[in-house]
Amino acid sequence: MSDYAGGFWAAWKLIFTLDPDLYEIIFLSLQVTVSAVIIASIIGLPMGAWLAVNRFKFRRYVIAVLNALMGLPPVVVGLFVYMALSRAGPLGGFGLLFSPAAMIIAQVIIITPLIASISHQTIRDLWAEYHDLLISMNATRAQRIKALLWDGKRALLTATLAGFGRAIGEVGAIMIVGGNIEHATRVLTTAIALETGKGNFAFAMGLGLVLITMAVIVNLLIHIVGKTERASTW
């Protein structure tokens, strides 16, 4: 029990004394994950919408692959990115291994299928609902996609949120490609793993508390943004 109490106490102390090491870790975590979420959304949201409104030959297989990719073990993604970025790998020349950029790449690969898949489901359902109306109104293909993305925006925000949640709590892949280097690539999750390994439960719990708080805050923020968008439709 005293471990937990000590953990909480240590956490609050670190947070309120604006411990520079802690804030550096928090800041890097946010930087990496927010970048990854933005990139993955730019790729995943239109991809999902496109899959929802277009009929083409291998569509069902593409969707099946997408859903399968959602279940990719992050550690394997880490390994894959590591091999690509290591000196001998195809992208070795960029010297990105053990950098925040490498961690962003790994997270983008992990969450893009998730975001695309949720976006696909959302837009598909909305398209089923709107289909007759938009066809009746003679909306062009571009106008249709625009209307679907716009009217589905809150569900799509939820998709990016889910991506954020998955990315911020991910440890396996970024440990491998980032290396958990102090002052360079150490983020909340890798730091927690390290401190737990060292038996430093108090500090680890403090970090965990920050991680949970952050996830809750981001969820609330996005919920509020969705709300002010008006109306209690759901």
Added chain:
Amino acid sequence: MVSILPLKLIEASAHMRGKKLVGPVNLTLAPTGFTMVIGPNGAGKTTLLRLMHGLQRCSKGQVAWALPAKQARDKQGFVFQSPIMMRRKVIDSLAYPLHLRGVGKTAARERAAECARNFGLSELLESWAPMLSGGEKQKLSLARALITAPEILFLDEPCANLDGRATREIESILRQVQARGTRLVMSTHDMGQAKRLANDVIFMLNGKLHEQADSEKFFNAPVTPEAKAFINGDIVE
């Protein structure tokens, strides 16, 4: 302005996965009038309207407007059996068809507000469309279909879930719309409504155009025994 009417259906049929839903239908819709499509559940009323509007693919024969189909679509309106509400405010839902036609945002909203006044929807402009009552949704659907001033308006049982007062309101709007020269084609289950509004009647049965006549003639002297039975409220197989 070149009219998209008359509309000609020539041996037109609709199939779905090999099964025939409607047809073959031969008919001509003259440029003016109020055509009422009646018939029992599953007779093919909705399918016939969708076929005319181009929502249902014509698998055999043809549906020919006086202008090419894509162009003709812009001059048609459709009110669905169950209202499709965009997840937007009433004013934005109303402005949307104008927006699609390239009308600027401010102008579109002004026209939407004016249109809402004519339909008694002014109080609801800022409401979220999917939250409206059934009657309000149906009125909004009608307003949205009419805001682009179509030459022809299709209505698929627009009063099916409405009470007497709302039905009267819609009927009076439809009379005004007809007086302005809009061609109306509507399906209904309500024989009283058909008698009140129709100039001519299409009686559908089992996917076929079973009988077609002027309203007066159809209701006073139906030719087929099925039409007679249907008008009397008997069950028609």
